[in-house]
Amino acid sequence: MNPSAATPSPTSSSRAPRLSAEDWAQAALDLVAEQGVAAVAVEPLARRLGVTKGSFYWHFPSRDALLQAALERWEMVEQQSVFGSLEVVPDPRERLRQLFLLVAHEAKSHIVYSELLKALDHPAVQPVIQRVSQRRLDYLIASFRQAGLGRTDARHRARLAYAAYVGFLQLSLQLHQPRMQHEEFEDYVSHMIAVLIPS
Numbered sequence: 001m002n003p004s005a006a007t008p009s010p011t012s013s014s015r016a017p018r019l020s021a022e023d024w025a026q027a028a029l030d031l032v033a034e035q036g037v038a039a040v041a042v043e044p045l046a047r048r049l050g051v052t053k054g055s056f057y058w059h060f061p062s063r064d065a066l067l068q069a070a071l072e073r074w075e076m077v078e079q080q081s082v083f084g085s086l087e088v089v090p091d092p093r094e095r096l097r098q099l100f101l102l103v104a105h106e107a108k109s110h111i112v113y114s115e116l117l118k119a120l121d122h123p124a125v126q127p128v129i130q131r132v133s134q135r136r137l138d139y140l141i142a143s144f145r146q147a148g149l150g151r152t153d154a155r156h157r158a159r160l161a162y163a164a165y166v167g168f169l170q171l172s173l174q175l176h177q178p179r180m181q182h183e184e185f186e187d188y189v190s191h192m193i194a195v196l197i198p199s
Contacts, residue, residue, distance in 0.1 A: 027049055
């Protein structure tokens with residue numbers, strides 16, 4: 001008996017279970033960033049990951065279940081990487097400054113967010129965007145309150161800051177305005193910090 005015949009070759013199907021549900025969810029998010037929500041489909045993702053569709057069905061019953069998992073992953077990672085990293089900053093003004101800088105230099109999550117805004121009519125997308133947007137606004141309101149603003153002023157400032165963020169994404173990613181050079185962008189971020197964060 002040929003010993004090599006007794007050992008299964010490392011085919012795609014034998015590798016499939018090694019891919020985790022998180023791997024598939026991240027690949028779906030990458031595709032959302034590149035081509036939008038409508039582009040998320042099992043076959044192109046399987047090709048991208050170098051596996052068969054069987055690997056997908058090992059983890060998910062449907063494409064909609066994968067999209068839901070991808071959205072939940074984005075929501076969780078965004079919450080941990082942005083807001084979780086700022087919990088150690090005690091001064092509210094410095095925390096806001098760090099938030100603005102972090103948001104300004106984290107591109108991929110914003111690209112995903114922009115693509116999700118284009119797909120608000122999708123039943124899986126809308127509740128996630130609503131939760132994320134409300135959580136961000138609540139965080140900004142609380143931070144501006146801690147920085148010394150009254151309740152009404154804090155709400156106004158938070159809405160203004162969030163509108164500036166969403167508007168900048170629209171200009172950059174959807175209306176395709178000319179990209180700022182590095183120094184110009186850094187000046188813009190510094191200006192936003194000076195204007196929006198109480199001194």
